[in-house]
Amino acid sequence: MSWDGSTDSGGSGLAHYAVSVDGLQDQTVSAGTTTATVDSLAAETSYEIGVSAVDGAGNASNTSTVTATTSTGDGAGDVLAEVEPSTTTATVGERITFQVADTSGDERWITALDWTFGDGTTATGWWNEHAYAVAGTYTVAVTATANDGDTTTDEVTITVS
Incomplete structure (x- = not known):
């Protein structure tokens, strides 16, 4: 997945992005990166994938989400x-x-x-x-x-x- 970069105007600076799957944090991505790969998803299943920006003080933005459906594993x-x-x-x-x-x-x-x-x-x-x-x-x-x-x-x- 990919997203547009974010900035922090509150003074503590953008620290990282939090990527979530179905509301649970899956991984943390560095502030200079705007892509992530989500692994270990089951085939033929819908997931809500989200990303939020987290500043140096630990404040998180609202999570932006998309719904993605995986395909069968026949083509791996x-x-x-x-x-x-x-x-x-x-x-x-x-x-x-x-x-x-x-x-x-x-x-x-x-x-x-x-x-x-x-x-x-x-x-x-x-x-x-x-x-x-x-x-x-x-x-x-x-x-x-x-x-x-x-x-x-x-x-x-x-x-x-």
């Missing part, structure tokens, strides 16, 4: 396909080759692969080439669909100079 959280770029750093106009490593397993197979290159360009298929016209940092994503209808997305960051 793994992606169906992994992006494999020929490079993660390139120059403007340089062609980068992207291919997919099939990680779907023995019981499932990939039926569709949809790509986004972070610059408005999209594609399909197991293999693609792409060149960026402008320097910057781009997120390349491939969304894989399996024969059982499951979809996952894998991403890689490309830096173009």
Whole structure:
């Protein structure tokens, strides 16, 4: 999970964030961090995940919560396909080759692969080439669909100079 950072105007400063699961504190996250991974959740179960900011005096903000439902453990959280770029750093106009490593397993197979290159360009298929016209940092994503209808997305960051 991730959240927007907080500040403390009362003078004692932001000390940490408290992450909770169903109202019980699960972990403490340092003040400079705005992400946390919640582990050991049961499959097919809804949880109320919350985060609150705690200042140096121990005062906690109101807890912001979301309800999240876990899926079955059949994919163990793994992606169906992994992006494999020929490079993660390139120059403007340089062609980068992207291919997919099939990680779907023995019981499932990939039926569709949809790509986004972070610059408005999209594609399909197991293999693609792409060149960026402008320097910057781009997120390349491939969304894989399996024969059982499951979809996952894998991403890689490309830096173009």
